[in-house]
Amino acid sequence: MIATSACIVLSGSALAFDFQATTPCAAEVVEAMAPFWSADWGNPSSRQHRLGLSASAAVNVARRQLSEAVGVSPERLVFTSGATEANNLALLGHARALGSGHLISVATEHHAVLDPLQQLQREGFSVTLLTPGPDGLISPEQLEAAITPETRLVSVMAANNEIGVLQPLEQLGTICRRHCITLHSDGAQAFGTLPLNPDALGVDLLSLSAHKLYGPKGIGALVLREDIAIEPLQWGGGQEAGLRAGTLPTALIVGFAAAARLALQEQDQRNSHLQHLRDQLWEGLQQRLPGVLLNGALQPRLPHNLNISLPGVNGSRLHRALRPHLACSSGSACSNGAPSHVLQAIGRSRAEAEASLRLSLGRETTTDDVDQAITAITDAAAAAGFLSGR
Structure with a gap:
């Protein structure tokens, strides 16, 4: 994104x-990644030898550190290539797993949310985009009024990528929980700047990115609520609990965790x-x-x-x-x-x-x-x- x-x-x-x-x-991030470009170059899925085991251990440590940064267990974090892919996995993957229904978002979302919603509309889902006020914010009352018996998924970004306003996620999460509706949030701009605990906010699916917080480009994550239905978008190796196939980029993952640690410290x-x-x-x-x-x-x-x-x-x-x-x-x-x-x-x-x-x-x-x-x-x-x- x-x-x-x-x-x-x-x-x-x-x-x-x-x-x-x-x-x-950040210099600290570059230093943390350095060994995994050359000396520790193993594939984290190859656990039959030291190189693979070393890479796998580094990924596990980074996954734990990142999950702690958002207050969830490590198995709830799925690595992606960035927040755009995380948004696609959350929206397309969850909606397709549900099969049909009504989706709600906001007209000021990033296109990494709006474009997947357009695709879902082509697939037969109905979509409502809420118009924010002049201040860029939507109100809980707007969301409540837009919900129908068919509403299955709401997507509202934590912090807008252009005007920087912070949506009232916790209040929106309360409404979604009351109606048993899944809430997704694009947290790319907020992670590292704001406290982001999806469970406390009532967020079921949270998209993250490393390159907005002095980390490397090409790595992000989707944080999922336990047992949420997600249909994968790609297949080919079973990595990331079968939700995101492909060899994990150890250096980028380590850099992501280092950037998150630095951001939280500062x-x-x-x-x-x-x-x-x-x-x-x-x-x-x-x-x-x-x-x-x-x-x-x-x-x-x-x-x-x-x-x-x-x-x-x-x-x-x-x-x-x-x-x-x-x-x-x-x-x-x-x-x-x-x-x-x-x-x-x-x-x-x-x-x-x-x-x-x-x-x-x-x-x-x-x-x-x-x-x-x-x-x-x-x-x-x-x-x-x-x-x-x-």
Whole structure:
């Protein structure tokens, strides 16, 4: 689930403000993975010799560490290639196991959820997409009103990948449990930043990814409730309790666990630091660009996310002017260049969605970086024709 930057061609001096798209591997993660690229290169499914046993042990330790990070037993965690595959396994796998029914999600979900739901609709399932308010949030009352006797599955992401708002998962989980409905959540953007215990939240299926929390690309996981019905999407070796065939990538799995450990160790301090910088960025932009619009509620929101629109600005000119100075995003890779479906779902016009910036901060972002970003955005907005106070 990789969001793409609108600033594709970057100069060497461009500031990085696109950490929700992906993150660099932390040094501790690279170090943890290093032995498994060469010295300990065995297949974890080959347990007849030392190389295989060593790899299998490393996978088991990592699985235990990751399961502890979300408060579940190790056998409930299935490794995947990322959160996109985990979403597909959760939605397609569970719905097909059920056979028929009504599915509910949100119009602002990532396409890694929306596209599998479209496929299920083609297969005969009915789908309802809830429209959030201007703050980007849905209410428990909305979900309750959408439930029918045929509703079998609800999917609501923990933290939005574009506007960063945090959905009321625990309240939604209570409703789903009361109606005996399965709740899935895409936790890719939230894992490592927010406490994510699926049982406490009432979440039956939780998708995770490593590359959003300074881990490697190409590895994720699906956390399942015990005894939940899932039909596999691929066959060929019986790995992962028969739910996900294929040789396990030991190095990536070890890196995933190392990244999760690091994120949990730093969580409170990092969140406080990033929220302070994010608020500095927002306050500076408001002072320099009166009339700038905030997309989504400021709270509850990921501490490292800010999403803004500049009304009256030509979006192409804005991003072209900004490109040499700032690496930022305007939407998701799944949009194929189209204006953000998330921003349009919360009421922004097509033009406002085109003239938007998703600014996401990282663990290495500094106060000076924020000041430079404010100046770069202000200059780019002026070049694109922004009129303060519109």
